[in-house]
Amino acid sequence: MKKTSLIQKLEVSKKEFLEISKSIIQPNIISDQKKYRILLKKYLTLEKIVFLYEEYKKRLASLKEVNFILKNDSDMEMKELATIEKYKILENLSSIEKKSYDLLFSSKEESETEDDRKAVIVELRSGTGGDEACIFVEDILRMYTMYFKKSGWKYKIIHAQKGGIKGYKEIILDLNGEKGVYGNLKFESGVHRVQRIPKTESQGRVHTSAITVAVLPKVKDIEVNINLSDIKKDTFRSSGSGGQHVNKTESAVRLTHIPSKITVECQEERSQHKNFEKAISVLRSRIYQNEKEKRLRKISIKRKSLVSTGDRSIKIRTYNYPKNRVTDHRIHKSIYNLAGFMNGNIQEMINLLKLFENK
Template sequence: MKKNPLIKKFEVLEKEFHEISNSIINTDHKNKNRKKYKTLFKKYNKLEKLLHLYEKYKKKLISLQEANFILETDSDPEMKEIAFLEKKKILKDLSFIEKKSHDLLSTPISPINTTEENNRNAIVELRSGTGGDEACLFVEDILRMYVLYFKQVGWKYEIIHAQKGGKKGGGYKEIILDVRKSTKEEKGEIYGNLKFESGVHRVQRIPKTESQGRVHTSAITVAVLPEVGDIDININLSDIKKETFRSSGAGGQHVNKTESAVRLTHFPSKITVECQEGRSQHKNFEKAMNVLRSRIYQNEKEKKLKERSIKRKCLVSTGDRSVKIRTYNYPKNRVTDHRIHKSIYDLVGFMNGNIQEMIDLLTKYDESKIQF
């Protein structure tokens, strides 16, 4: 019987995977040639994903044989009907694995792998959505939640841009943070932890302005972007329109009386960035460029994922801002993440920065094998 071509390919890759695995375990090799070690580690990660698919593929082929056996030998019509439906599902799953494998095999190893990207600093953007003043107040609450979390893990943050909410309610319409490690030597994945926060955060509670005690639903959006440099994204300065203006926020006489605030508009992508928190126009320009590079990088990354159709079925962590990811229900003291159907009944603790448990669950789910 002729062997399946994909099985033959998988067997070759499995052998290569074990060879690379033995090679990267060698600590001397790691210390002597770090560049080669990094390349091997990237290939190891890619092959590991392919071998997860291989295991799924083998199990599905065994299930297909069992279904075919029932269809050929069983005389019970009901069993045959079950086997027929099962075979139909298995063939669909096999087709998906074959396509997924082809995508991974045809995708070159990126110079920026997931591990490297996860270790980057992050730009965190919070914006009010539906709900008016109440949404602005919730932006402030989520900001406080993240700030308390940053303190727990030892990260520092800086406000790049802030736009206050309505005159009545306060809070923020928009706030952008630059989050980074306290020292270069500090370990920990900033973007790797925060990337799962991207999406729509919904709150259900009684607003302070509600006189009849009715629960209202409001929403905000969170976007987490990896910090990138000139090497990753090359921006032509002739494609940027730079405007300066006086800051409208708090910050003292100097900030408000000089044109230190900067607005950048990138014509090709139509992305606009503002920075008005610093006293120096030059520093505000640098911060705005940092945000602009991160947004362009994220847009390009999402575009490539869509083009290659390699979004995972389990958890899409590409920063899609239209997807409702989490609900904060104050009357029931509950926070629910809709991607993993997980609820934590300690909303007070969660809003006080205790969000690592949810992040760990999302990370574990994201790294798990493809579910059918």
Template sequence: MKKTSLKEKFEVFEKEFYKISKYIIQPNKYEKIEYKRLLKKYKELENIIDIYDKYKEKLSSLHEADFFLKKDYDPEMRKIAFLEKKKILEDLSSIEKRSYHLFNSLSLIEKEITIKDDHDNRNAIVELRSGTGGNEACLFVEDILRMYTMYFKQIGWKYKIIHAQKGGIKGYKEIILDVKGDKEVYGNLKFESGVHRVQRVPKTESQGRIHTSAITVAVLPEIKDVEMKISLSDIKKDTFRASGSGGQHVNKTESAVRLTHIPSKITVECQEERSQHKNFEKAMNILRSRIYQKEIEKKLQKRSTQRKILVSTGDRSVKIRTYNYPKGRITDHRIHKSIYNLEGFMNGNIQEMINSLKKLMSKN
């Protein structure tokens, strides 16, 4: 095969090498079996990268020898350059043979590596909050809630509202869902975290001007009690009368619960159950997930700073997607993908976008 084809193959493996290099600095993020697999691939690829470095050196030397053969008119120098080129070509031929032998022995060849988070098969907690845009943002929270719940129904997942805070006129300022399914609930939803922006004409706008509003979505893996122990002495518990749905009974008793984790200052409310005990349990589940997520982000940021490598932590402040109603378009800015079926998308047909995110985000 031509040297250019070999170079292209080297570049594919080099890209995979640097991708895995980013992931193996996060050993606590993966199960032991998955981490060992990544480490094995890393070592295999490291051998190829060493050969690639030598290959590039030889190509550079070949370029220099060709230069002297074309530009230098000294017979002695031309003879040296000729012999040098002959030796370089022999070395390149040897490298080619060795390289293709290694390529064929690797299961990785011409296959993408899928990096799986050990949290992917967990259930998830989904938090939606209104951002900029006032009442329009609250309405968009309700629209996105409907989009997700219709998607959950399509694939057979169950969900329950843990906490809801109504907006000023309509919609929600905040709503939190507990989502459960057979497998990969968190794995399918984790890339939804971030700022979702909407561009449309509000129903209250008489002049038909397009407004831009935004909400935030946070998707957290469900964390069990044995994984994240929280000392009750670190928690401040407040009870109050629920203001949401549940009828007169809920409103007449202090069944709603607010928990504040004093060390991290994380606060969680739950008021959807009639029982204070059940609200406390659900609030503790959310609190565990939020504290766990915060600790993971701290560790990743620390490793990232130490190695001067950017590690994505699902920062909710980053605008990830725009829903443009006048053009009927949804655009995910991370993977530069647009879907021109806004109506279908808002009716829960979001799997195409999720699949694209899972495929392309794992390469970054």
């Protein structure tokens, strides 16, 4: 998020704080305990934001003075001191910005939608780049599972198709958590691009590969009614590890929803019945998401930017290994700690995307 955008949001928070400060002392508010508690909670959060805003403005004023000295003062010793001071101010500004993002994000949590609170189906698929794309699917899978662990969420693999040499051509996860699973992960849908030197590259050239990520909210049968007569069911033998059972039993299930032509496979369970249940769950989520995307496309005509459409054809992020940088193209934000990001530290980027969407 740009500084001007952050300042605008902080200014809005300050105005809201001043309004609540006036209303919270009114007798009719004090007598209504429920309303008073809600306003008090908001007042205390906004008070912290306003404090940071005042500190932020002071640091910006100091930065302006230091830049003036660096540009106009001829005394080299003074310039050296100003340079040291400038680095300190920039560190302070960065710290205040991060705290501000966190507080602004937490103040928006109550505005989450019903979908935001749902569990999800996460689908990862290799795209352009052959074997390297399959390896990157595995890398992104590791990144997400580490993030899930930090968030206290539980996942199960529904379907997995191995790559030619290593990694996965496709993997589907069933993810559950107590709070905000879809609300956090919905921003991950789209094309994820990687730029790095593959291990198989003998001349040290940087290659570009891509994978697609789809995050679908899990829905109940009452939300999406699927007519079983519209489904074509095929069974086949599972591939991959699993012993003699895999080779002898047609436990894997492929479902095709004839009206939408959506196809789902599931082969991770030993039981055909369990694979059918999981495949139906994924199918229901995909149908729901398709309808949702149609609605969002209509909305996006009126809005210049919509970061959570779930459109899987849009390039949303680039992971540049030579420059140790991950860039989200929707909000033009780069984080220069790719190793940390790939170890599941992705919440900062998600928070920025949430703030951008709320704006």
